[in-house]
Amino acid sequence: MVLAELGGSITRALQQMIKATVVDEKVLNDCLNEISRGLLQSDVQFNLVRDMQINIKKIVNLSDLAAGHNKRKIIQQAVFDQLCQMLQDPAGKLDQLVPKKGKKPSQVVMFVGLQGSGKTTTCTKYAYYHKNKGWKPALVCADTFRAGAFDQLKQNAAKAKVPFYGSYTEMDPVKIAVEGVERLKNDQNNNFDLVVVDTSGRHKQEAALFEEMRQLSEAISPDLVVFVMDASIGQSAFHQAQAFKQSVTVGAVIVTRDGHAKGGGALSAVAATKSPVIFIGTGEHMDQLEAFDVKPFCPASVRHGGLVWTCEQD
């Protein structure tokens, strides 16, 4: 997994710093440069990497640290905090964002993203994931643009045994979404608590499709808009994600096809949308969706000389 590989290179940089006999400016710079190299190789935007270096240096002001301070631990914590902030909860709103099981009226989650980013697949995976955790999810196909999207979602929904709403004949995605969401929300028999809406793929250059997405979002007022991004798009993730964020209130990111060399583009999408990565798609199958865990970037402990330097808050 590429995000985990990036975690490995960050851990190695920290280990080098921990091994140093004296932690001085040179050791700190070497460590930060090594981490920056890993991030840049994973295609994280240069500006983000530079800002992260600046922030860490502000927190870890070696000349101001009195003797007796555990410099290694302070550096490690600063690196971990910065990465967590970049990835996990950049706006500090994760708690409010995540739908709550059993909540009424049903919460609506709308999926948006570029063409082929994996939205349709991820919608079903997301519904299936929650179903296995005891939720009552349902799916709506508001992708009238791609021929085959309806059948794809219908088949996936049947496989996942998740109820589904869509139409072969209606071509207006806003109408379908409104009807589907209303019907599923008011379904007294099934008591759905999560309605997942799949939308057409679009590109920021396609103004009309972006306007359609804005109208769709306005019409159904989703509780959460998820931006689905393919890990392989690398740096262009930043501008695309930013364009989506400017049209609809993106609240979270799901990264698909993680395993690609440019997986660090996820960091750029997070920075552009100020939204956390909540899940990672690790394959085409229904169960290949993992709740995102920031820890691979910086494992809980980095062992050296019998000491355990914990990255987690102690």
Ligand SMILES: Nc1nc2c(ncn2[C@@H]2O[C@H](COP(=O)(O)OP(=O)(O)OP(=O)(O)O)[C@@H](O)[C@H]2O)c(=O)[nH]1
């Ligand atoms: N390996 C891998 N493949 C994925 C993942 N998610 C989706 N795919 C595959 O990517 C392809 C495109 O996925 P779709 O779900 O159809 O993409 P989409 O965003 O709905 O496409 P549009 O509606 O055209 O925008 C399919 O072949 C999926 O099986 C993932 O996490 N890992």
